[in-house]
Amino acid sequence: MVSQKPVIFVVEPFGGSIRWHNPSLPLIFWDDYAVTRGDGIFESILIRDGQAANLNRHAERFRNSAAALGLPEPILESWLSATDAAIEEFGDGEGKCTWTYSRGRASTGMPTAWVVIQPIAEEVLAQRDEGVRVMLSERGWSFPAELPAKTLNYAATMATLRLARERGFDDVIFTDPEEGHILEGATSTVVTVKGNKLRTPAADNILPGTTQAALFEYAESQGYRCKQKVMDTDYLLGADSVWLVSSIRIATRVRRLEEHKLKAPNNEAEIRSLIDAAMSRG
Incomplete structure (x- = not known):
């Protein structure tokens, strides 16, 4: 059975800083467009042997997806740093890494962004x-x-x-x-x-x-x-x-x-x- 907890790092979409987030605590607000409209983008990346597979293609598609939806251009260096930090904490074994970039809260207009690595489902x-x-x-x-x-x-x-x-x-x-x-x-x-x-x-x-x-x-x-x-x-x-x-x-x-x-x-x-x-x- 897969029991390892997910590893989450929040990405600040404009300044580019990253921070660890406790997976047992809430991450997004009730009025986030990811929840209310599914308005955002994502990429799923395989983590294997401590490396992100096919990363350049994923990063390029992520950038293109953001442009297509009119989201602020992602600071890819920050997403890569968050991914590296999450891999280090996740440790050995295969994992599923997801980059998620939402248009953010309706009340603030600020995008929401985070990176998650979790074990791959047995199915x-x-x-x-x-x-x-x-x-x-x-x-x-x-x-x-x-x-x-x-x-x-x-x-x-x-x-x-x-x-x-x-x-x-x-x-x-x-x-x-x-x-x-x-x-x-x-x-x-x-x-x-x-x-x-x-x-x-x-x-x-x-x-x-x-x-x-x-x-x-x-x-x-x-x-x-x-x-x-x-x-x-x-x-x-x-x-x-x-x-x-x-x-x-x-x-x-x-x-x-x-x-x-x-x-x-x-x-x-x-x-x-x-x-x-x-x-x-x-």
Whole structure:
């Protein structure tokens, strides 16, 4: 059982100072826009062997998300310092680090910002090894192409995930309601493998994945051919394997897609090692 307490550092968004926060005490106020509107951004970062994985891509996406939502530009040096301090206190083992940046209190207009590191849930660790059963679901919402932000507004996504679990699935892959094209997982990017070809969906209204980007960059150096591709359900079923990749879960193989069982490919260990190596490069 995971029992280690989370480590929290508050980031002062303008001055850049950081301070430790007791995880047993409240952190945000009742009128914070993170609570009342889901108005803010976040990044989830894997902590492994005392290091933050794929950090430069996360930091760049965090900066871009803030710009897209009109938040004050984050002082990245402060976020990095807070992350280092939290890693030192967290100690050994894998952890989930979350950067959260809210528009702040309605009464003051001051943004709220903090960094948390906590142990990775046992369910997530199990899904890495065992794979997931996936339900397809049309996505009835999208962000404008000019707002590619990883926002706190996940209510609709979480509601769809709860529905999937009620129906005996572990996860969701969203599809375009008009064309039926594959979009993305609830909290992940879809990647298919066929021979030496890695593919990820090509669509305007999905958020580019940091893990997928790291994977494709490394895989190409190892002789794989990687690109985006418009794909439908039949394309997934025709692949050697289908994966959901994300920062914390890293990679989990889709072992069932709706009523279709997907057999483990002969190169499953090779693909896992490829993704793991890509994440270990920092």
